[in-house]
Amino acid sequence: MIELREVSKAYWTGAGPVHALNKLDLKIESGEFLSIMGQSGSGKSTLMNILGCLDRPTEGQYILGDLDVANLSDKSRSALRGRWFGFIFQNYNLLPRLSALEQVELPLLYNKVLNRRRRASEALDQLGLADRLHHRPNQMSGGQQQRVAIARSLVVNPQVILADEPTGALDTDTGNEIMGILSNLVEERRITVVVVTHEPHIADWTKRSILMRDGLILDDRTSIAPVTRLEE
């Protein structure tokens, strides 16, 4: 479903070009649960941004479904972001002044979807936040805020969820709770979930794990039963 062919990304700094991605090839099938690991500067965030159509590769092809998206206009990429992808961030990235319901309605607003209120409250309900609809971010715990963010990413029925350090700001129990939710999305709704993390125990949740260094994939492993392995 997702295929990157010889994708490079270079940034120009005062000291010359920095190659965040270096002719990287990657295929992700529909319904995969994937983690991307690597130290800071390894290029994992750049990869994530390119996957999510937030950024464009300097070179190479990005095939999404049967569409070459590397060179699409801003408008088309925005539409893809709104319909194909859901984003989850380490710091939740909720708007401080909006209620949970309004946060979840936001993607629907830009996707010109009807019944926004109903769909948003259903999404929050599925994540156990039915009693938090009108709370603002500062009135909720970290775990609750991250669940609002997940509801926001799910409300458009995305094909892919991109999670950038989703547990980074949470304690272990809450982090596991969030990973459990993501895992369920893969199992029950066949959504492709890509998690960027530097914590091995988070990567252990996923079936496939990619290790990056210097803009290249160093290791690409698929385990047989990741969840049971964690429980051993």
Add this chain to the structure above:
Amino acid sequence: MTILDAVITGVKELLSNPLRSFLTLLGLIIGVSSVIIMVAVGQGAQEGVKAQIIGLGSDLTFVRPAATNNQQTGARGQAGSGLTLLASDAYAIKEASLPGVIGVVPQLNFNAQAIAGSNNLGVGIVGTTADYAAVRNLELDYGRFINTQDVERKALSITLGSEVGKSLFPDNDGVGKTVRLSFAGGRVGFSFRVVGVMAPQGGTGEGSQDDYVFIPVPTLQSRIAFLRNPQGEVNINQITIRSDPNVGQGIVKDEVTKFLLRHHGVTEPDFTVQTQNELIAAQEEVNATLSILLGSIAGISLLVGAIGVMNIMLVSVVERTKEIGIRRAVGATANDIATQFIIEALTVSIFGGALGILLGVGVGIGVGGQQLMGQELNTVIKLWSIGLASGVAVSVGFISGVYPAFKAANVDPIVALRSA
């Protein structure tokens, strides 16, 4: 994202920071309202003066002596200071029955002290003829105006302006009583019999007839030696001509000019002829300058208000970088973001403009009729000033929204999401 969604988002954003929004609005409110108020005051002054000129009567043309021009020194005197206009000129114009001329009266202005019993009052004397009241459209309260017989007999008859009547005869109408006019510091004086008192004409300044007394011009001519010139004629200050409203004032002016040139036997006019329309036009020119000046000052404050909106919008873009990133991540296009910022700027401007209109119209009506340094302040609220001010406010909002919106739309979503 529909426009309605954008408006709702914009209003929510404004409500979430009420103090800042209010301060932004304030600049526009002051700007818009001051445009409306300034124009109202300027127009009020204009219409006030126009009313005053119209209050002189209608369809009038004024003939005045030309300025003195001393051939030896080359010094030029004040307009109307020449001694070229005689009462007989007025009679001649009247007898000539020029086309469009309905009434002709001479006018000799002179100051005197009016004394009646223990009451004593400085008055302006108008030496004229019986037609004066008709030409100037004046009405009587008591008695009659000086009539043709008074003029022919050089009678010591006097008609009082309403204020003069009230001051000299506070207890009765004064008709039939005696008023002594004292000239030249009391060296010359005559007793006149009051034949009538005028109704109040209102108005202030030159247009008001309430502070004058009216006596036959031949009376002045025959009784007061020092008013006569070597030929035994009395120089007058003005001839007032009333014209047929169906005949253009320009035609009357031309006819009168031609006649007087012939009558005086000169080629270059030693007099000036001005129609009421010309007086109004000249005054309007002065007032238009005033209006432009006031409007410009107000326009500057509107501009300052606009800069305020732009400033706040620019700050807002920086403050909300993260929000822009989040909105971009969930599917907002660069256009959606730009639209949102423009609509926020427009919302501020429209709201500020509306409040400014309310304030401007309110103050405009409120100060109307108030006294300011002894002058009654006239205000006329002009629809075009409201249109202009609100139009400027909205376009200002749009313009000051465009650049910040452009900046917001060009925020890199990745950078925006990283920002604190």
